[in-house]
Amino acid sequence: MHRAAFATRDPAEGVAVLDRVFAVREVRRSPDEPFRMELSSAGTGPLRHERLRLGGSSAAGSTDGSGVLRVGHVLGGQLTATGRGDRFARRGPFLFPRRPFSSRWAELDLMTVSLQPAAVQAHARRLLGDEDFRLEFTGDRPVDPTMARYWTATVRHLGRDVLPHEELMRAPLVRAETVRCLVTALLQTFPGSFLERSRERTGGPAAPPSAVRRALAYIEAHLDEDIGLAEIAAAARMSPRGLQVAFRRELGTTPTHRLRDARLDAAHRALLDADPGTTVETVMVRWGFVHRGRFAAAYRERHGCNPAATLRA
Template structure:
């Protein structure tokens, strides 16, 4: 969704579609201008907007996890917990956060469905007791804030209006956004990662995981799906692969997809190199070419007829 409006009555309902708790207060209608862009990424929404107005905005999400960054020269952001800083991302799973600015601001935000995110994190940790909560509002460090901003810029540049992404790529992008966010901020996910990982049954589990990868590498599966198929947590699968094969499950899945792309290139089925790369989950052509060259000591080219 992408639009520009000067109508306050149109803007707030649109905003509430994605952040139901959001409200606009003390808006100057004579200076109001709203440039909105939002993209769906599975159960996650990536949104960016420029709001030219004197504004007091308020949000208090219920069934969502909201990560937001407000860039404005005079932005003030606060909650009852602490004073935040304009230009630095913050996270809330229910704590009320207010923001004000006088002239205009650019806002970047990612909205996670809380139930979906919690299910994904339980799979990663192998702990069904994990309840997803933000235990602080600010990133761990300036470096974490910078990483989150870089991740958002990458998503914003990748999710082009009107251009459909391969489901495999979309699922990986959604997982990347969730994992980087969870490790950049203080959450219960960080606590769960510090607990001992599951380590039993590695050889049989690794075999099940490899068989699942071989059968499904052409589909939009993630490492969480592989772990579930092997009846393990994602952390347990990581440990089992390291112990048994000295590689990560991600490396195994990447090799399987490279093998699939290699077979398709040799088959000369009429598809271009870029199409074959996307089919196997490689959205960046230069990275695909580098990985292919490393694996097969040659560039990814179609055989001559």
């Protein structure tokens, strides 16, 4: 788990941090104007969630964006691209260019989510069942307003409900699900080769019931491990998309929803068998759930009572 905070009014210190964290170089600003910088960062594995505030005089700089996939959201102030062909959204999320670019900012309040490209491509390959797939993003804005809201809500949940909580982030399932959730949201939100491939029609024969049985057995045997759609599909010897179609046809659900339900059942058993002093939060986090209210709602829907009532039974 990574967590850091930094604040300075020293331009030299601030410029050095901009270089180290965001690869911003050749910063140009008036030496006689004030400077303020606040930066907070938290993350796990290939994921970073950052909040940057830059105040004082306006400034400009050049950035090498080739080493990271970074999505920005301007919360206040101004951030303007100055290179030919580059535009940053004034409202809503946008992908920074994955190449050198120039920009200008003033009284900036910027939230970013950064992901390592290798981790994103590896996840895309697992989801598609294609080890040779090459990920490329072809646009810097979300595919539609619905997906823009989806991304924004996902990032808000990450920054407010997940990353600030040490107990949650100590749980391996929570850390793994956090990264998987953000990477999947990125792939689904911004136009590129992943969306183009995933929208292709699924061909081939229908999945035999044995494949679904293999998937169900794998879910039950690996509930407490870092698994998702790609791992379940590999155990079923099917493509992820094919397995989703098979689950909807045979069971009326999806592999990931079945995994969630199985973990809710495991949490139910753990609450029933809990030792004195065990809390709902401890069990919830153990099985990969991060939001108390959402866990309680899903638990009630599946088991007909509140988790706290089960714990007291």
